[in-house]
Amino acid sequence: MFFNTVLACRKLPLAELVVLAKSVADVGGDGDPFADAGETARMSLTLRNASPFDLSNATLVLGSVDPDVACITKSTILVPSFPAGATLDTATLGNPAGRFEYVISASASTTNPANPAHADFFLSVVSAQVVGTTTPVPVSKTWIVLWMRHERRLTMVRGRK
Numbered sequence: 001m002f003f004n005t006v007l008a009c010r011k012l013p014l015a016e017l018v019v020l021a022k023s024v025a026d027v028g029g030d031g032d033p034f035a036d037a038g039e040t041a042r043m044s045l046t047l048r049n050a051s052p053f054d055l056s057n058a059t060l061v062l063g064s065v066d067p068d069v070a071c072i073t074k075s076t077i078l079v080p081s082f083p084a085g086a087t088l089d090t091a092t093l094g095n096p097a098g099r100f101e102y103v104i105s106a107s108a109s110t111t112n113p114a115n116p117a118h119a120d121f122f123l124s125v126v127s128a129q130v131v132g133t134t135t136p137v138p139v140s141k142t143w144i145v146l147w148m149r150h151e152r153r154l155t156m157v158r159g160r161k
Contacts, residue, residue, distance in 0.1 A: 013130055015132070016051045018137070019046070020046040023044045027101070035103075037105065037108045041103075043142065044098055045139065046087065047087070047090070047123075049083065050085075054084050055083075056081055056128050058125050058127035059125065060079060060125050061075060061125065061126065063136075064102070064121045070104060073101045074102075117143075117144050119142045121138075121142060
């Protein structure tokens with residue numbers, strides 16, 4: 001018995017995305033624009049499609065191997081249409097639809113105020129036209145934990161309350 005199989009494979013191109021800006025806010029924390037240790041944060045991105053082709057039904061995928069990121073609880077954003085050369089602020093897709101969500105590690109801290117702790121992420125995309133990006137798209141220096149941890153010692157003074 002002989003089998004004759006013909007495979008028809010289509011090679012998909014890789015997208016080129018550029019991160020122009022990011023916006024971060026904590027969720028249910030102290031309301032500042034960065035996430036403290038143990039807090040959940042939402043991040044929207046302003047992106048440019050630098051690919052020479054349009055993307056349709058694109059899924060943006062956020063990842064991280066940074067130890068200061070405990071987990072990414074919402075790692076995808078669906079973008080119905082992203083034309084070639086266009087700029088998109090994912091926040092315009094709604095809240096929380098246009099925002100990624102992640103939790104900062106409980107052990108994250110800033111030890112040097114001149115170099116505050118930050119989390120690094122990377123971005124990719126899958127759509128009808130592509131199965132990734134030419135290289136992982138960095139989403140770097142997302143500030144976290146801008147306060148410094150330090151130990152306080154309380155001293156009791158006799159006669160005072």
